[in-house]
Amino acid sequence: MNHWLTAPVLIPLIGGFLQVFMGYAPLSLRRTLGLATTGLLLVSTVILLMLADDGSYRAYAFGNWAPPFGIVLVLDRLAALMLFITALLALFCHLFSLGRTDVSSRQFHALFLFQLMGLNIAFLTGDLFNLFVAFEVLLIASYGLLLHGEGTARTVPSLHYVVLNLAGSALFLISVGMIYSVTGTLNMADLARIIPELGAADLPLVEAGGMILLVVFALKAALLPLTFWLPRAYASATAPVAALFAVMTKVGVYAIIRVYTLLFGENAGALANLGMDWVFPLALLTMIVGVIGMMGSGGLRTMVAWQVVVSVGTILAAFSLVSKEGLSSALFYMVHTTWVAAGLFLVVDLIAGQRGSAGDKIVTAPRMRNRTFISVMFMLGAVSAAGLPPLSGFFAKLLIMSAAVPGLQMAALWAVILFAGFLSLVAYSRAGSIVFWRNVDGHIDQPERLNFPHTVGAGALVAMSVVIVFGAGPLSDYTDAAAEQLRDTSAYTSILDTAMVGEDE
Template identity: 70%
Template sequence: MNHWLTAPILIPLLGGILQVFMGYAPISLRRTIAIATTVLLLVSTIVLLVLASDDGYRLYAFGNWQPPFGIVLVLDRLAALMLILTAILALFCHLFAIGGADEGNRQFHALFLFQLMGLNIAFLTGDLFNLFVAFEVLLIASYGLLMHGGGTARTVPGLHYVVLNLIGSAVFLISVGMIYSVTGTLNMADLAVKIPRIQGESLNLVKAGGMMLLVVFALKAALIPLCFWLPKAYAKATAPVAALFAVMTKVGIYAILRVYLLVFGDDAGELANLGMDWLFPLALITLTMGVIGALGADNLKTLVAWQVIISVGTLLAPIALGSEAGISAALFYLLSTTWTVAGLFLVAELVANQRGTAGDRIITAPKMRNRTFLSVLFLIGAVAAAGLPPLSGFFAKLLILKSTTPGPEMAWLWSVILIGSFFTVIAYSRAGSIVFWRTVEGHIEKPEPLGGNVSVAAGALVALSVIIVALAGPISDYTDATAAQLFNPDGYLQILEAPVVSEDK
């Protein structure tokens, strides 16, 4: 077993526990320890990324229980990619938070770290029930983070978020219970072995459980019609929380990739590619709805929140088509859109702080301070989000378009993505021109100063869209290898026979 697999879980767990007991310590000390914890987490994910790059699978079995029994963590290329994506995002969100957004709640950093722990468990677990546990951990932490800052403006969207996710958790439990009643296991590798052998009435029970599970993951990913809770909830959250939540929908997308390529993949017999026929049209409708919402947004945060919906549709469409090239392109786009959307949430907050009572509303207002700097950040983020050249969003969407084979699906995908991108450009152009260039006479009273931490954090996340372009070759090679690994599940199934005790530390 490789003990490095426990690091992304133990580091935020221990850091969060320490923050709980330091609630009354000076805020400067709490901030220092929080940032140090996030940096350590990033270092551990880099190590795991290097380990996973050899195309091997690494296993950690708690208590030395041989799979499929007990709790297992499994590292492969996909898990490593999601871990480092989250760690980089978390570092800059945390850096932004210590600029003042963490004030007013002594347990903000504890909740933030517990959220990271839940995310990392979800990416590493090799068991469906422990995936449910991971969802509950990150959701409980997200409830607290969503309410951070107080006020009725956050209470109602937060209540909708809580109720829907509690319903999703109940459906999750029912679905895994149905699958377990037939297979006698929830280990994903063991399920991939047993499900192709199921016949008769049991087949319908597992099919129903699998479809219910897809509904749960669609709720987590914010797929239509389960997406309408997201824009208000994200728009009302504090900036670093909304930015961190940019990865929350990707957990649902990760779960779809992991479960429906491994357990219900091409080798699943009569249950092969379960639900994918429904997923493709729903993804296109989700993308369309996101564009419509962006066009009608009346403030920058809501505009960016609808961009999250757009990205969900754009990601799930090639995943539903099920080609290796499409999965690789989707993973490339996942990196780009997560960091870009998070950066735009932070930029929107900086703009709101500079515009006085106008906030981030898309209305004319007196000229703001630092307009040039903020407008450049918004421009870069908008170009990357809309998919215009020469930034990462353009190359990601180009890869998605190229991954499709001629046919009706190709016509629908090309049409929706290209037309959607055009109207997304209009939405960002309208918002940017009104907020940054259409000014009125007057002055803004006491705009908040633009601090170094918040400027660096927002600028760094937006700049990642440029860095992705510079590293497009290595990143594309990695996503290609990841997709190839996902379409060859034999290596994952070998964890059932892997020794749980070894000298590998």
């Protein structure tokens, strides 16, 4: 077994425990440890990304209990990509939090690292029940992160977030219980073998469990109609937390991609492509509702939160095309939108810090101290998010549209993507012109000054829209290979035969 698979779990776990016991240590020491932990995590994910690029599956069985009986971690191209996206995002969000969010609580760094641990378990686990455990770990940490601050403006949306996710957790347990009652296992490789061979009498219960599971993942991803909790919750969170939460919805998207290609994909017999007839129209409607929310937003944070909703609809619309090209384009778009949306959350926080009582509201205010630099960052993020050339959003949407097969589905997808892109551009243009150019007389007393951690944290994530363009060829090749690997379910099920004690996959 390759012990590198445990690094994304153990690094934040150990770092988080050290932060808990160092709660009263000097803040500078806690910051140094926190950044060192996220930096080491990034290094480990790069190593795993290189390991996964050979196209083979690697499994790690805890306690030498071979699957399907023990806890198993599984690494493939998709898992490695999600780990890398999260680690890079976490490093810049952690950097941005220095001197801002981390001052308000002694346990911020611990919660931040435990959140990363939960995310990484979700991406690596090869078992449905352990996916539930991962969701609970990351959600418990997210509750604490979301409640940083004071007042009902943050408490009420946080309460809605908690209640909805608790309901989702209950449904998750019900669904896996239904599946286990028929199959006798929750190991995903084992389920991928058993489900296509189920008899007619057992199919209804597994189908019902699979559809409930889809509802749970749709709630985590904020797919319509389970969308409306997200904008207020994300808009009320502190900037680095909201930016990190840009990958939280992608956990739900990842779960849908993983489960509904492996367990209910084209090789699932009578349950093939379960729920995809629902996902495609709901994804298109999610995009439409998202851009309408952007148009009606009164603040920049809310507008970016609605942008996250649009991105979820776009990814799932591409995935529900049920083709290798659609899946590859969905993964490419997911890389782009996670980093760019997170960067916009951080840029908006810089804007709010220089506008006094106006904050992030889309209203006129005195001119900002660093208007030129911040406006350039906002423009890059907005242009990329809207999907205009020459930035990454344009290439990501072009791949999605080219993946559609001519017909009614293609017409609907193209129309909604172009419509959403146009309205996104209008929303960003309106907000930018008001915030940056329609200034009133006067000045802001003691506006926040830009410093190195905040500038680098926000600028680096926005700049990823340019980096992706230069690396579009290799990234596209990687997502093509990841999509092909995901659709070959027989290779995943071979984990049951090859994940033996002492073997290095």
